[in-house]
Amino acid sequence: MIRVLLAEDQHVIRGALAALLGLEPDLEIVAAVDSGDAALSAALVHRPDVAVLDIDMPGARDGLAAAAELRERLPGCRTLMLTAHGKPGHLRRALGAQVDGFLLKTAPPEDLVAGIRAVAAGQRVLDPSLAVTAWNLADNPLTPREADVLRLAASGADAAEIAARLFLGAGTVRNYLTAIVAKLNARNRTDAVRIASEAGWI
């Protein structure tokens, strides 16, 4: 029996998913909650084998934040994100949170059921429609620090502000930005931000 926790803020969808999964003889819904905070609390009580988490949920923790914390506090629990969007940024955060699966709500119901069984068995699952997005992420030429610098530049910070935020010298930040523009074959910083955003690297 695979013990499943379900976190989805939209009540109708949560009910429908619980009903769907309840039809499977090898799945048991041990909790169905409406936020990332509630998912974490419920998981620590019910110790599910798999947590199926929507990303966009209200509260202090969205689904990905809940998944990252579950990873730390309940390592035996596998996490499967079920989301409406295949945004590159979400997929990048999902990688960082080391989730086990990532499926879109457009997937057929049998894929969700198969995905739960697969992550419970220790496999990874990724929606096939996100193949190119994952491929772009794998091609990320930026180091984590370069990505930090460019993300701050994207938010409108200048070199001095980025330096202050990252406890670096302003000259160091300018060197990073020059290196980033060269790495991305970009025309300038703005172009580098566009390229990296579209690819999901920042």
Next chain:
Amino acid sequence: MIRVLLAEDQHVIRGALAALLGLEPDLEIVAAVDSGDAALSAALVHRPDVAVLDIDMPGARDGLAAAAELRERLPGCRTLMLTAHGKPGHLRRALGAQVDGFLLKTAPPEDLVAGIRAVAAGQRVLDPSLAVTAWNLADNPLTPREADVLRLAASGADAAEIAARLFLGAGTVRNYLTAIVAKLNARNRTDAVRIASEAGWI
């Protein structure tokens, strides 16, 4: 009109692919060759918009080596790998060669035609069945240098041999190996080699 070069060493398959692509009013086969070497020579003469390359071909250059060299010498030519295998190592090399597309021969013919049109339009294409492989690659925690060290360790080289090959000190190599084992949560070097090989990181 999209000008297509086709490189596939198996004659029957090459003929079948040429016939299939020839049915499309917007595709023109400008060359059909049987090796990576021939693909490169023919591309420099015929300047195709898209080179469709099998990976496993005889000669000095396999399909991926030809793609990497085409990228340098004929930047306007898009490359689409068409291969029987979705091996993680092939996908990793394809990333390194900066190919534009990667499809399996198990894909339906209309996917190949659509893939050629997509890469010609500047998009990337990845076989949906390789989504998880790409996702694993994107999660690669090793730096290129760490991957070099581990690849040599996987081939049976000890620290002294790896040091000689990479022009490093033996102590530096041992430090790399310790860091790699920690990064991969591996039990030892052998376990690190297994984890990294299965994920396609080396």
